Amino acid sequence: MQWEVVIGLEVHVQLATQSKIFSGASIAFGAEPNTQACAVDLAMPGMLPVFNEEALNMAIKFGLAIDANINKVSVFDRKNYFYPDLPKGYQISQLDYPTVEKGHLDITLEDGSSKRINVTRAHLEEDAGKSLHEDFHGQTGIDLNRAGTPLLEIVSEPELRSAKEAVAYLKKLHSIVTYLGISDGDMSQGSMRCDCNVSLRPFGQQEFGTRTEIKNVNSFRFVEKAINCEIERQMDILEDGGRIIQETRLYNPDKDETRSMRSKEHANDYRYFPDPDLLPVVIQDETIERIRQSLPELPEAKKSRFVSDYGLTDYDAGILASTRAQADYFETVAKRCDDAKLAANWIMGELSKWLNQENLEIQQSPVTAQQLGDLILRVKDNTLSGKLGKTVFESLWQREGEVDAIIEKKGLKQVTDSSAIEAMIDEVLNANAAQVEQYRAAEPEKQAKMLGFFVGQAMKASRGKANPQQVNEALTRKLNG
Amino acid sequence: MTRHLLTKAEASQPHLNSFITLCHDQAISAARAADEARTRGENSLLLGIPVAHKDAFCTAGIRTTSGSRMLSNFIPPYESTVSRKFKDAGAVCLGKTNMDEFAMGSSNENSFFGAVRNPWDLSRVPGGSSGGSAAAVAAGLVPAATGTDTGGSIRQPAAFCGISGLKPTYGRVSRLGMIAYASSLDQGGPLAHTVEDLALLLKVMAGLDENDSTSADAPVPDYAATLATPLQGLRIGLPREVFSETAHPEAARALQAAIAELEKLGATLVDITLPHTALSVPAYYVIAPAEASTNLSRFDGVRYGHRCDNPTDLEDLYSRTRAEGFGKEVQRRILIGTYALSAGYYDAYYRQAQRIRRLIKNDFVAAFSQVDTILTPVTPGPAFGLGAKTSDPVAMYLEDIYTVPTSLAGLPGLSIPCGFAEGMPIGMQLIGNYFDEARLLNLGHQFQLHTDWHTRRPDVTRITASAN
Numbered sequence: 029m030q031w032e033v034v035i036g037l038e039v040h041v042q043l044a045t046q047s048k049i050f051s052g053a054s055i056a057f058g059a060e061p062n063t064q065a066c067a068v069d070l071a072m073p074g075m076l077p078v079f080n081e082e083a084l085n086m087a088i089k090f091g092l093a094i095d096a097n098i099n100k101v102s103v104f105d106r107k108n109y110f111y112p113d114l115p116k117g118y119q120i121s122q123l124d125y126p127t128v129e130k131g132h133l134d135i136t137l138e139d140g141s142s143k144r145i146n147v148t149r150a151h152l153e154e155d156a157g158k159s160l161h162e163d164f165h166g167q168t169g170i171d172l173n174r175a176g177t178p179l180l181e182i183v184s185e186p187e188l189r190s191a192k193e194a195v196a197y198l199k200k201l202h203s204i205v206t207y208l209g210i211s212d213g214d215m216s217q218g219s220m221r222c223d224c225n226v227s228l229r230p231f232g233q234q235e236f237g238t239r240t241e242i243k244n245v246n247s248f249r250f251v252e253k254a255i256n257c258e259i260e261r262q263m264d265i266l267e268d269g270g271r272i273i274q275e276t277r278l279y280n281p282d283k284d285e286t287r288s289m290r291s292k293e294h295a296n297d298y299r300y301f302p303d304p305d306l307l308p309v310v311i312q313d314e315t316i317e318r319i320r321q322s323l324p325e326l327p328e329a330k331k332s333r334f335v336s337d338y339g340l341t342d343y344d345a346g347i348l349a350s351t352r353a354q355a356d357y358f359e360t361v362a363k364r365c366d367d368a369k370l371a372a373n374w375i376m377g378e379l380s381k382w383l384n385q386e387n388l389e390i391q392q393s394p395v396t397a398q399q400l401g402d403l404i405l406r407v408k409d410n411t412l413s414g415k416l417g418k419t420v421f422e423s424l425w426q427r428e429g430e431v432d433a434i435i436e437k438k439g440l441k442q443v444t445d446s447s448a449i450e451a452m453i454d455e456v457l458n459a460n461a462a463q464v465e466q467y468r469a470a471e472p473e474k475q476a477k478m479l480g481f482f483v484g485q486a487m488k489a490s491r492g493k494a495n496p497q498q499v500n501e502a503l504t505r506k507l508n509g
Numbered sequence: 510m511t512r513h514l515l516t517k518a519e520a521s522q523p524h525l526n527s528f529i530t531l532c533h534d535q536a537i538s539a540a541r542a543a544d545e546a547r548t549r550g551e552n553s554l555l556l557g558i559p560v561a562h563k564d565a566f567c568t569a570g571i572r573t574t575s576g577s578r579m580l581s582n583f584i585p586p587y588e589s590t591v592s593r594k595f596k597d598a599g600a601v602c603l604g605k606t607n608m609d610e611f612a613m614g615s616s617n618e619n620s621f622f623g624a625v626r627n628p629w630d631l632s633r634v635p636g637g638s639s640g641g642s643a644a645a646v647a648a649g650l651v652p653a654a655t656g657t658d659t660g661g662s663i664r665q666p667a668a669f670c671g672i673s674g675l676k677p678t679y680g681r682v683s684r685l686g687m688i689a690y691a692s693s694l695d696q697g698g699p700l701a702h703t704v705e706d707l708a709l710l711l712k713v714m715a716g717l718d719e720n721d722s723t724s725a726d727a728p729v730p731d732y733a734a735t736l737a738t739p740l741q742g743l744r745i746g747l748p749r750e751v752f753s754e755t756a757h758p759e760a761a762r763a764l765q766a767a768i769a770e771l772e773k774l775g776a777t778l779v780d781i782t783l784p785h786t787a788l789s790v791p792a793y794y795v796i797a798p799a800e801a802s803t804n805l806s807r808f809d810g811v812r813y814g815h816r817c818d819n820p821t822d823l824e825d826l827y828s829r830t831r832a833e834g835f836g837k838e839v840q841r842r843i844l845i846g847t848y849a850l851s852a853g854y855y856d857a858y859y860r861q862a863q864r865i866r867r868l869i870k871n872d873f874v875a876a877f878s879q880v881d882t883i884l885t886p887v888t889p890g891p892a893f894g895l896g897a898k899t900s901d902p903v904a905m906y907l908e909d910i911y912t913v914p915t916s917l918a919g920l921p922g923l924s925i926p927c928g929f930a931e932g933m934p935i936g937m938q939l940i941g942n943y944f945d946e947a948r949l950l951n952l953g954h955q956f957q958l959h960t961d962w963h964t965r966r967p968d969v970t971r972i973t974a975s976a977n
Contacts, residue, residue, distance in 0.1 A: 067586070067587055070812055070813075071807040071812070072585065072587070072813070073567065073573070073575065073580065073583070073585070073688040073689075073807070074566075074567045074585075074589060074684075074685065074686040074687050074688045074689065075685075075686075076684060076685050076720060076721050076722065077722070078719070078720055078721075078722055079722065106803050108803050108806060108850070110806065110809060110827055112809075112811050112823065115807060115811075115812065116806060116807050117803065117806020117807050117809060118803050118806055170811065170812075297851055297852045299803070299847065299850035299851060299852075299855075300850075301799065301803075301850055301855070301859060304691075304692035304693035304723075304800055305689075305692050305722060305723065306722050306723075307722055307723065
């Protein structure tokens with residue numbers, strides 16, 4: 029049987045507000061346990077939540093960026109369940125009246141075509157604390173620093189048809205929220221967490237199959253692997269004539285498998301009802317308009333501008349515009365060296381190679397955009413050969429100083445003095461008289477190949493500093509002359 | 510004076526049990542500080558005035574229990590907005606008064622710290638849930654106390670104990686630091702002998718609190734300044750649903766006499782209708798327990814308060830902690846509320862109750878287009894005997910029939926003494942429009958200028974005499 033994969037994602041994005049969504053405590057990551065939880069976060073008796081408008085503005089920003097409806101009235105509800113890291117015994121969330129509804133975003137598929145994915149809703153809620161099971165000798169420690177951190181839960185329609193599409197969607201979301209500056213998007217610290225709803229149905233069938241939900245996947249790579257391994261698991265069951273049980277599953281990256289967490293029968297009745305401690309949130313048209321005016325340029329717009337203003341290819345522009353940090357870096361380099369194509373090549377080539385090697389984000393790059401711009405300038409004006417440019421790049425990476433100082437210190441300046449080059453070539457030719465004879469006796473097609481040998485010798489003699497183009501010209505002239 | 514009152518309160522404890530905690534040291538040092546301030550020529554609204562706070566208000570460094578075993582060891586590190594405002598005004602807090610556990614009750618028999626008795630007759634209840642505050646004021650242990658009112662918890666004990674009490678408009682007084690029962694109904698307010706005192710106390714308590722989203726951004730008038738306004742032409746509505754009921758005959762006669770007195774003072778009586786009154790108690794006993802069931806989820810034995818011994822696992826920790834920590838009535842309301850919010854029952858109970866709440870509110874809005882204030886009894890009759898209604902929760906819930914509609918509508922209600930039945934004081938309730946406390950206080954004060962019910966005191970010499 030041919031199966032069609034149906035995927036919908038629920039993505040929790042931690043909003044980069046100054047303080048928590050319903051209290052004044054800080055939300056910084058990594059503080060000592062329970063040092064960033066105030067009486068409200070600890071759910072002390074008599075404490076009351078006060079809604080942080082900064083979180084609302086961020087939700088509106090997101091809604092506008094995905095062309096969604098911003099509900100004029102949204103309501104906070106209590107979602108009731110008992111868990112030690114949920115201090116109040118309920119989570120404040122939005123059920124019937126979320127702030128954002130009915131938006132969409134476009135993802136690029138592998139074949140380069142574009143697909144529109146509808147976003148059902150995005151609602152505001154508070155995060156829970158963390159349960160720590162290690163280091164407590166069979167007991168559980170509770171850290172409530174995270175309790176009350178603002179989350180935007182973004183729910184997609186079940187319109188994704190493969191793990192790759194799911195990842196493309198997630199990356200697009202990541203790029204939007206980081207562009208908007210409403211989240212740091214750092215998945216390793218839990219700033220973006222993903223629940224994946226996966227089901228299969230025979231091709232052509234209208235109704236959905238029974239789905240399972242894989243909870244809390246926290247990297248692009250794991251999302252792809254978790255979904256693929258869940259697809260395989262479900263397919264095995266269905267092919268054997270079995271049926272899928274609606275349940276929540278967890279992905280174990282070490283074993284590359286999902287395992288059951290709880291079935292629907294054991295699901296909580298959350299007893300949602302409007303939180304009487306909070307008034308409905310009323311959003312004025314002027315607020316929406318003010319936020320619309322303040323929206324930054326978004327990935328799509330930036331990509332087209334890179335194509336039209338800098339003459340980049342669609343592909344290059346798409347990569348460079350995929351994160352705001354990368355786009356900003358590119359524009360700084362391009363302006364500094366006044367050569368967008370070279371800037372793009374260096375960023376997507378040398379820089380990303382080094383970043384990947386050391387697993388760094390572009391904003392953590394030891395080579396600043398100004399430095400890379402300077403370096404490209406020195407290649408453009410022939411001070412450096414392309415090869416020596418890479419040597420200088422490495423020195424910049426090791427933080428050995430600025431471009432010109434490195435060139436000076438290491439004596440890497442390219443030799444472009446033609447008499448010096450000619451003298452050097454004469455030496456090479458004299459030292460290799462036999463090869464010169466062979467070259468001159470050879471067919472023209474073979475000569476082209478043999479030229480490489482002399483170029484290599486000449487560059488070696490100059491310790492890489494001779495301008496390769498000049499060496500080439502002079503050699504050809506002398507050998508054929 | 511502080512020392513004298515503390516001694517009196519101490520002596521009364523075995524008889525009345527109106528306090529959960531007496532704050533000897535803090536009270537003496539606060540009184541001393543007030544004396545020094547006065548010597549320096551400073552003054553503030555309540556400088557040196559002794560008060561007591563219902564144990565639902567968190568007081569920094571002073572145990573705050575909400576009448577529950579669950580919080581019998583709880584010392585808040587923060588001050589409720591209400592108690593802080595009293596502190597700032599110079600008041601001296603003598604102690605924390607007894608109450609029905611988590612403010613759930615109409616008789617003050619639901620306290621982990623024992624029932625409170627009515628100073629007029631020790632075999633009767635003082636009303637609830639602010640029964641400790643009402644009894645303490647009535648017995649002359651303190652001139653004023655704070656209370657909280659969710660469905661009548663200030664007005665009913667004030668009536669049973671023969672004193673004055675005010676439940677302000679919802680949002681008038683900050684709920685921050687007030688341990689919640691039902692968040693959309695809870696409202697703090699004052700209890701004292703006279704309406705004049707209530708005017709002063711409300712001035713201190715009221716006002717916007719940025720840290721309570723439901724607190725109202727409405728100006729706080731000088732309530733004392735309008736107390737003297739004559740009642741000429743004031744329209745008082747008498748809901749026919751209330752007065753057509755078969756009432757306690759002695760109480761009804763007293764109330765009729767009070768109405769006649771108001772008419773003599775220049776008020777016009779208007780026949781009005783509040784058609785949905787009968788639905789108010791059922792609606793209230795869905796909404797309040799629903800909110801309570803989740804408000805009380807935080808008491809789980811994890812972070813503070815009571816925790817059961819040697820829990821075997823998480824489930825055991827939760828169930829034993831809560832079974833041990835909560836009393837019967839609290840458990841009953843948590844169960845009712847949980848049920849009312851459950852999948853499949855939500856529409857039939859919670860949503861329906863919210864609809865009724867809107868209808869009741871609309872009744873009042875319509876009534877206030879014809880009248881300035883509405884008059885009803887506070888309770889069906891005078892204080893009943895201890896244990897008389899404990900075995901029948903529904904009979905107990907029906908005690909709230911006259912106070913609950915006001916609560917559901919969020920309107921202010923004033924309870925003042927207006928006579929006696931069975932030798933016990935009874936009260937009348939004056940209901941005002943939103944944020945119209947000034948008119949209620951004016952009306953109540955004018956009534957008290959021409960009557961002396963509020964000056965009657967129970968004989969407490971025997972129960973407040975110290976042992977030596």
